[in-house]
Amino acid sequence: MSQTIMIHDLIEAIKDEVIGWRRYLHKYPELSFQEEKTAQFVYETLQTFGDLEISRPTKTSIMARLIGQQPGKVIALRADMDALPIEEENNFEFVSRYPGVMHGCGHDGHTAMLLGVAKILTQLKDQIKGEVRFLFQHAEELPPGGAQEMVEAGVLDGVDMIIGAHLSSNLPLGKIGLSYGPAMAGADTFKITVVGKGGHASQPELAIDPITIGTQVVSNLQHIVSRYQDAQETLVISVTQFHGGSAINVIPSKVTIGGSVRSFNLGIRENIPNFIKRILKGITEAHGATYEFDYQFGYAPTINDEEITRLMDETVCELFGEESREIIKPIMASEDFSAYQKVVPGSYIQIGAGNEEKGIIYPHHHPRFAIDEDALEIGVELFVQSSFRLLETGNK
Template sequence: MKLIDTLVAQMPEMAQLRRDIHAHPELAFEELRTAELIAARLTEWGIPVHRGLGRTGLVGLVHGRDGGACGRAIGLRADMDALPMTELNRFEHASRHQGRMHGCGHDGHITILLAAARELARRRDFDGTVVLIFQPAEEGGGGAREMIIDGLFERWPVEAVFGLHNWPGLPTGSLAVSPGPVMASSNEFKITIRGKGGHAAMPDRSIDPIPLACQLVQSFQTIISRNKKPIDTGVISVTMIHAGEATNVVPDSCEIQGTVRTFTTEVLDLIEQRMRELSVHSCAAFGASCEFEFERNYPPTVNSAPEAAFVREVMLDLVGPELTLAQEPTMGAEDFAFMLQARPGAYLFLGNGDGEHRAGYAGGGHDAGPCTLHNPYYDFNDELIPVGASLWVELARRWLGRPLA
């Protein structure tokens, strides 16, 4: 690895900062303490701060040696919010707030961008501006969309925008990027079947919604296997079925909920249309009715090819070919997708390992649980801070140093 020496030297200090953020998690649009901490550090390093984008989001501007006069700019983004879950780790920096946890590593993403900001402000060996985007509410709140609505890219029209996410299971310190879709759209459905309740011993006098619900769950999978093209990717997962209050009563209604994931809007349109048709006509065939709700949350995260190729070259120089990996697409979702709809760019993965880093914590307290995302035993690997920060610094310097096409 060819990491920046000053970033490596500052790792213990930045790790303490990361653990402080981990111990004080804040949920979507409530990241007040976190935003204050970020703003204080940026101000200390001579970086102007702009507050109030997307409610609790903020932007820092690192101007190069030209004071940003050339007008060129690149955007680097970190998400700030925690998850509404209870942490089960017992180490010293575990969450101090019941029901809130940095279970996805956003504490690490913040720290990486702060470390990079400090180094960029120290060097300023580039022309243009690095726009530091500290975004709220990634976990379901659509904070990226809200910052864009508040004028993020109108005020700072970056040429490209980049984000990263730590990725458990990839070798520690490895980096991965690929062109095209790398994360899926996130969508939710709720189907309420209205039948006619009655005595379970006399089902002929009822319209039972439960067999219909069971048939619909199975029918939805024919959309995946028989309606969409086999080479297209799509997932329909029914995750909740609610009906009934007593064993001897046929309920009036049954509610089905779940999620749909796709890599393209065209496949999503097809799935929504077929789910609606199956629901409406199947209910009619049983003498029932239905209410069909379908909510589109996050679009697919699609890396633009030139930007993915550019950042891959930076990765190769930084960590070498052995640790520069192809990004395997995932059906998880990410609201950085909104930023990639507004500007070209790429979303990257940074290998978090398999949790071995927890073995060295003073006093233990890591337990034996897996160190995977959204798991109560998860913790970010502090060894990644100089890797991610070095990547951001070199990417920004090289991007702003290249001639415009």
């Protein structure tokens, strides 16, 4: 019996167990930095597998190390565990038991898959050359994110490479999406306060109107995308907040403007705050106003390592056929998996979990988000087989 067939049979034998883990986690979701019961469940489940060195890098995260019988490379596999502040509107039996908290992004499935991978690989320990680390990460959904905390706690010390995956309702079941190079955007935020001089609406000449000045700021921010950078680079600047005034007949003294910046190019990303300040300075000085400006760098872009992605690509094609492989364009959403990629090369892929026939059509972070649970078995098999390929032929 070939190793591939043997692994497939082992995974088939635990399929229902993986689904059971996912459903338990879905019933009892916990928000970012609050995953205490989730982490304890993962810890206790891992203990039943044997042969794992289990630790808590942070209060609500888990790391398990599987050290093979022979020396070799060290790879890390990552799953996130946190839920979202959403009131679930699904009606299946394992719907969230906690009001206002829901696994609306598939992290329950990620955790269950990685538990399945850990169980299978512990059974195959004698075939492992090197080490596999299982990272069960907290707080992916809430910047500054759990990945950076885990890096600072040393989970990547000695690691050669890392892989991660996201169950995606945007991809149909059976499809696996890969991105060479940029995969997900960096996500930053800004807050601007335009300070003018308040006054009565009937005498605007006596005021310095921050609303009219603020609208000019909003309009000119779009010039950054269209005029300040190479047209072939991808950049999104979205103004999502504009607050000012409290009475119809009063010009306010200030307005606040907030928004989001998404980018892939690290050089462009670093220059965005300077571009915004240049616009703010010019417009406010022209009208006798002043400004306050706060810019927060969030998650960096997720940039996949070309060689690791190629190895994942080969694994997908061999396991599931070339028709399952889909090269996808970079996604403008963000992921704190990028914190790991700053330290070691890695690749982040998408596993199709949508199914129109079953009504699994809702996007991530929607109150009716769901996954086709058949995707869990696909994810476990992909991670197990990729682990062996990476340990044997990956970068050093």
